[in-house]
């Protein structure tokens with residue numbers, strides 16, 4: 001099932017402020033999409049609008065090309081699982097899973113035998129054979145969430161919405177469940193939208209990641225696209241480790257405030273600016289400055305350095321490639337940060353590195 005969101009707006013019923021602010025997104029049939037972003041970004045709200053659980057004040061939601069804005073949640077045939085979408089404690093696992101089928105109107109309701117057979121099939125699919133007679137409190141957290149998934153899938157939806165379904169599970173179980181969920185998604189030909197705080201989880205599971213902030217989607221694409229071509233400094237900081245180095249652009253050069261960092265050419269306009277760089281893109285240049293870098297630990301080709309400038313400024317710690325033949329303490333060194341991106345006020349003034357033409361560090 002494809003999902004198309006067209007300029008969706010939802011305002012807070014409390015204060016009229018936008019919660020979802022002009023969001024457009026296309027989710028392809030059979031794809032796995034992750035909605036990520038900081039707390040309060042509007043991820044859950046967007047999911048609830050798709051599910052039909054919350055109203056929206058502007059825009060259109062279409063599923064498989066047909067508008068569903070006026071359809072109630074149960075008419076959309078969507079499966080959803082929320083982190084705290086508790087199972088019915090007084091019902092057995094089998095009754096929990098079969099619940100959605102058993103409350104259907106008489107003319108579309110399957111027989112008891114058909115429901116039992118569907119429940120057994122789902123328990124098998126969830127790798128939970130033999131637990132149908134147990135009660136939720138007799139299951140582990142991971143098992144309970146799989147039962148919640150089985151319940152969501154019982155009516156045969158082709159669209160599955162998951163809101164932090166594994167948020168309460170311990171990291172090991174969480175990782176195991178990930179592989180299994182992706183497999184389930186493929187096998188059942190589902191279209192899945194997952195809300196998660198966990199960047200790693202989104203990267204491992206999803207074909208498309210939509211990063212939200214302040215009710216908007218700031219960038220949507222593959223994990224690689226977001227990491228390699230972040231649309232803004234916020235996206236770069238959200239998608240991996242970043243070091244921010246303050247400085248200024250002057251006459252076509254970025255000049256860091258800190259000494260022993262080589263200035264480099266930029267096309268950005270003059271004024272205050274920051275370089276944002278992945279630590280592994282920082283190059284340590286022995287014999288090219290007056291600073292000292294102390295190798296704290298190594299990991300393969302990479303080393304974690306503490307960098308102290310020639311005027312004694314400390315505090316820059318980064319993991320990067322250990323230069324050939326470098327001693328554990330590299331004296332008289334400088335840094336090349338020309339592989340970074342230059343930002344001003346949360347926007348790029350130079351989103352990609354201009355081919356490095358680093359000039360010697362200025363001693364300021």
Ligand SMILES: Nc1ncnc2c1ncn2[C@@H]1O[C@H](COP(=O)(O)OP(=O)(O)OP(=O)(O)O)[C@@H](O)[C@H]1O
Pocket residue numbers: 012013014019037038039040041042043044045046
């Ligand atoms: N029913 C509501 N009434 C008023 N405000 C709401 C309502 N639902 C959500 N909000 C507000 O909308 C904003 C977005 O909330 P939402 O839960 O969608 O964000 P989120 O990105 O899912 O956050 P989290 O990751 O913490 O779950 C928040 O500021 C929240 O307080």
